[in-house]
Amino acid sequence: MAGPTSGRSAENGGHKKRQGPGAFATAYLVIYNVIMTAGWLVIAVGLVRTYLAKGSYHNLYYSIERPLKFFQTGALLEIVHCAVGIVPSSVVLTAFQVMSRVFLTWAVTHSVREVQDEDSVLLFVVAWTITEIIRYSFYTFSLLNHLPYIIKWARYTLFIVLYPMGVAGELLTIYAALPYVKQTGLYSISLPNSYNFSFDYYTFLILVMVSYIPLFPQLYFHMLHQRRKVLYADRKKTE
Amino acid sequence: MDINSVVTEINRPRAQNDSPLSSRRATKASKKKPTKRATVYFEVEILDAKTREKLCFLDKVEPNATIAEIKNLFTKSHPEWYPARQSLRLDPKGRSLKDEDILQNLPVGTTATLYFRDLGAQISWVTVFLTEYAGPLVIYLLFYFRVPFIYGPKYDFITSRHSVVHLACICHSFHYIKRLLETLFVHRFSHGTMPLRNIFKNCMYYWGFAAWMAYYINHPLYTPPAYGDEQVKIAVIIFLFCQLGNFSIHIALRNLRPAGSKTRKIPFPTRNPFTWLFLLVSCPNYTYEVGSWIGFAIMTQCLPVALFSLVGFIQMTIWAKGKHRSYLKEFKDYPPLRSPIIPFIL
Ligand SMILES: NC(=O)c1ccc[n+]([C@@H]2O[C@H](COP(=O)([O-])OP(=O)(O)OC[C@H]3O[C@@H](n4cnc5c(N)ncnc54)[C@H](OP(=O)(O)O)[C@@H]3O)[C@@H](O)[C@H]2O)c1
Numbered sequence: 112m113a114g115p116t117s118g119r120s121a122e123n124g125g126h127k128k129r130q131g132p133g134a135f136a137t138a139y140l141v142i143y144n145v146i147m148t149a150g151w152l153v154i155a156v157g158l159v160r161t162y163l164a165k166g167s168y169h170n171l172y173y174s175i176e177r178p179l180k181f182f183q184t185g186a187l188l189e190i191v192h193c194a195v196g197i198v199p200s201s202v203v204l205t206a207f208q209v210m211s212r213v214f215l216t217w218a219v220t221h222s223v224r225e226v227q228d229e230d231s232v233l234l235f236v237v238a239w240t241i242t243e244i245i246r247y248s249f250y251t252f253s254l255l256n257h258l259p260y261i262i263k264w265a266r267y268t269l270f271i272v273l274y275p276m277g278v279a280g281e282l283l284t285i286y287a288a289l290p291y292v293k294q295t296g297l298y299s300i301s302l303p304n305s306y307n308f309s310f311d312y313y314t315f316l317i318l319v320m321v322s323y324i325p326l327f328p329q330l331y332f333h334m335l336h337q338r339r340k341v342l343y344a345d346r347k348k349t350e
Numbered sequence: 351m352d353i354n355s356v357v358t359e360i361n362r363p364r365a366q367n368d369s370p371l372s373s374r375r376a377t378k379a380s381k382k383k384p385t386k387r388a389t390v391y392f393e394v395e396i397l398d399a400k401t402r403e404k405l406c407f408l409d410k411v412e413p414n415a416t417i418a419e420i421k422n423l424f425t426k427s428h429p430e431w432y433p434a435r436q437s438l439r440l441d442p443k444g445r446s447l448k449d450e451d452i453l454q455n456l457p458v459g460t461t462a463t464l465y466f467r468d469l470g471a472q473i474s475w476v477t478v479f480l481t482e483y484a485g486p487l488v489i490y491l492l493f494y495f496r497v498p499f500i501y502g503p504k505y506d507f508i509t510s511r512h513s514v515v516h517l518a519c520i521c522h523s524f525h526y527i528k529r530l531l532e533t534l535f536v537h538r539f540s541h542g543t544m545p546l547r548n549i550f551k552n553c554m555y556y557w558g559f560a561a562w563m564a565y566y567i568n569h570p571l572y573t574p575p576a577y578g579d580e581q582v583k584i585a586v587i588i589f590l591f592c593q594l595g596n597f598s599i600h601i602a603l604r605n606l607r608p609a610g611s612k613t614r615k616i617p618f619p620t621r622n623p624f625t626w627l628f629l630l631v632s633c634p635n636y637t638y639e640v641g642s643w644i645g646f647a648i649m650t651q652c653l654p655v656a657l658f659s660l661v662g663f664i665q666m667t668i669w670a671k672g673k674h675r676s677y678l679k680e681f682k683d684y685p686p687l688r689s690p691i692i693p694f695i696l
Contacts, residue, residue, distance in 0.1 A: 302571035308653035309566070 136197040141254050143188065148247040150182035155240050172220075172232050179236065182243075183216045212239070215281055219316075222297060223288040231287060235280030238273045245269065267338040274334065278327055285316050292316060392453055392460050396424055399442040399465040413454035417447045420464070434543040437467040450612075472543035479533040482552050486560030487526040493564035494519045505570050512574045514582050518567050518650050521589055525642065528593065536600050540612040559658045567650050575651040582649055589645030595638035598624035603635070616681050629685075630693035632674040636666040637691055667691050 132140060154175045161174035172179075190206045192198040198205075220232060249266045252258040291297070298312040391410040398405055406427050411420065421433035437446040440456065442465040453462065494515075498506045510516070566572065575581040602625045606615045619626040627634035643659035670690035677684050689696060 302566075302569060303573045305573050305576055305651065306653040307566045307569070307573055307651060 132197040137254055140192070140197060141251060143192075144247045144251040144254065147182060147185060148244060148251060150178060150185070151240055151243040151247065154178050154182065154236075155244060158237065158240065168233060169230065170228055172227050172236065175236070176227075180216055180221065183212055183239075187213065214319075215284070218298070219285055219288050223291050225291045226284050226287045229284060229287045231280045231283030233280070235277045235284065238277030238280060241269065242273050242277070264342065267334075267341050270334050270338075274331060278323060282320055282323060285320055289313060289316060390460065392458075392462060394420060394453070394462045394464060396438070396464050396466050397442075399439065399467045402442075405466055411453060415453045416449065417451045417453075418449040420453070421449070424466070431466075431468060432472075434472040435469045437469050438464045439467070440464065469545060471546040473546045473549055474543050475539050475541050476533060478544060478549050478552065480530060481549060482556050483526050483529045483533065485553055485557040487523060487530070489557055489560045490519065490522050490526075490564040493561070493568040496568065500565070501570055508570075510568060510570075510572065512572060514574050514649065515568060515572060517582065517586065518646070521586070521646060521649065522564075525593065525646075528597065532597070532600055536604050538604055538607045538609065538611075540607075540614075559654070559661075563650075563652060563654045563658060566652050566654055573651070575649070581651070585645050585649030587645075589642050589649065592638040592641035592645060595624040595627070596635050596642065598622045599627075599635035599638060602628070614680065616677065616684060627693075628688075630688060631670075632677055632688050632690050633666070633670040636670050640666060640691075667696060670696075 157175040157178065158171055161171050162168055165171075186209045189198070190202065190209055193200050193202040193205045215235070220226060226232065245262060245265045249258070249262050252262060292299075293313045296312075298310070300308065300310045302309045390413060392413055392415075394408040394411050395404060396406040396408075397403065406424050408420070408423050411423070417438055418433065421436050421438065424436065425432055439446055440458070440463075446467075447456070447464075456462065493500060496505050496507055496509075575585075602617060602620050602622070605620075606617055607613055617625075617628050619628045624638075625634070627637060631637055640659060640663045643655070643662055647655040647659050667690065674688070674690035
């Protein structure tokens with residue numbers, strides 16, 4: 112945007128003091144993360160049980176639809192945590208990550224019934240489930256200052272497979288939704304109307320898919336970099 | 351008023367070349383050539399702020415050399431870093447020195463160490479504003495005249511049957527022509543340049559929004575305002591009032607700063623009633639700017655215009671708060687009644 116900020120923003124150096132949350136906030140965060148870990152464990156168990164009972168991996172979505180919606184929506188609180196400062200992550204980045212998943216859960220999978228039968232849904236559900244179980248337990252143990260190495264290792268390693276798997280599932284699901292969205296005009300607003308505004312959900316979904324192209328590699332390499340930093344630093348310490 | 355002139359004095363670089371004191375001291379130090387003006391020269395070394403690598407060593411720098419002059423000397427050995435992209439600091443992580451700062455007034459010995467940071471490619475502030483503002487002007491007109499490949503061949507170059515569409519085009523063009531002329535002839539900017547990459551960001555914002563708004567306002571399926579001429583009339587009055595207000599503030603800010611200087615003063619209301627808003631807010635030009643866009647949104651009854659007003663309002667509020675804070679910091683006697691952008695509220 113125009114002018115002044117660009118000139119001024121360079122001034123503040125990073126002198127933020129790293130300060131943990133207070134006792135009350137810590138207690139709350141532990142509870143939140145325990146509940147979220149448990150929630151995603153429920154989803155995992157649900158998936159496995161239904162798979163064993165049915166003997167087929169098709170249509171597993173229906174068995175875990177409710178807890179998936181509930182706990183994925185519950186992740187919105189993470190944005191609040193960052194916003195009020197009890198979690199020291201970037202609000203914008205967290206919001207972006209959480210919103211993109213909530214979007215996929217509600218605005219695609221929930222809204223377009225036809226895609227719920229697709230196997231691609233299972234692809235991202237499994238990827239999310241494993242990722243979230245590890246991530247929330249990572250936070251829980253970190254808050255309690257007892258982080259087992261295996262969890263840290265898993266958090267910074269499994270994404271190498273899980274992340275592309277999730278992305279593939281998400282993209283295939285959106286792609287599968289496209290013809291139905293076009294056919295029904297879902298969430299679309301057309302002219303003329305008294306707000307003089309139109310919205311084409313079909314085009315929007317295509318743009319969302321295109322936006323994965325620049326974003327995915329960036330995030331993936333960022334994570335690889337983090338991995339090297341976190342895990343390599345440990346190895347150095349033990350030596 | 352008295353205080354203002356004092357402030358002007360402080361901020362203006364003092365001309366010290368002919369100060370009797372410094373020349374007397376100089377003759378004492380080297381008695382050999384009393385006729386030729388001799389000086390105790392300073393040595394300046396310039397290190398990279400990140401790597402601490404020595405980039406340049408200047409011996410024999412005049413004590414009254416300004417930072418701008420040192421930047422010029424530095425450029426001679428490193429032509430790729432022209433003065434505008436240099437930031438020189440006393441501390442690697444500290445604040446940039448001003449171009450007007452004078453070497454011997456800085457807390458350094460006769461050997462000064464300065465830390466250099468590359469600010470990146472620079473582009474003149476005026477160029478940035480001209481590209482930013484010429485874009486929306488042209489883009490809007492493309493939609494207004496319905497050039498081919500936008501609304502379908504049936505509508506090419508066919509004018510809208512709604513009079514408000516023509517009025518909106520006049521207002522939009524007027525707004526950006528005003529801004530272009532102000533950039534050229536009214537504003538006295540204190541920054542010469544800004545980083546090149548900002549221009550991409552800024553143009554995306556202004557050009558993108560202009561295209562988005564223009565697309566709907568000039569659309570063949572455009573729906574005119576719900577309350578008809580009444581609504582349009584009120585909107586035009588709001589728009590024009592705020593445009594005049596915005597212009598008045600820009601003139602007042604111009605008159606606050608003598609030509610060629612970079613000083614900042616406390617702005618006060620002048621004889622022009624539009625500037626009386628200075629009694630209540632620090633950045634009335636932003637207040638009027640937001641008002642103009644609200645007027646335009648009411649006139650066109652178009653949601654994207656309302657969104658543009660909202661985003662502009664948020665951005666200008668952030669700037670106004672920053673500017674308000676720096677006024678409070680710089681001027682002990684800053685009028686306490688003022689808010690940044692909206693009287694008594696924000
Ligand atoms: N629609 C939008 O989204 C949007 C966004 C931003 C701006 N605008 C428009 O663009 C106009 C200019 O924006 P801006 O951000 O450059 O406005 P600004 O910061 O208020 O500055 C306007 C001019 O006055 C000078 N000035 C400001 N305060 C001064 C003081 N106390 N003493 C002496 N001179 C002073 C500035 O010089 P410096 O170079 O020292 O600052 C600049 O040349 C706005 O008024 C608004 O109409 C629109």
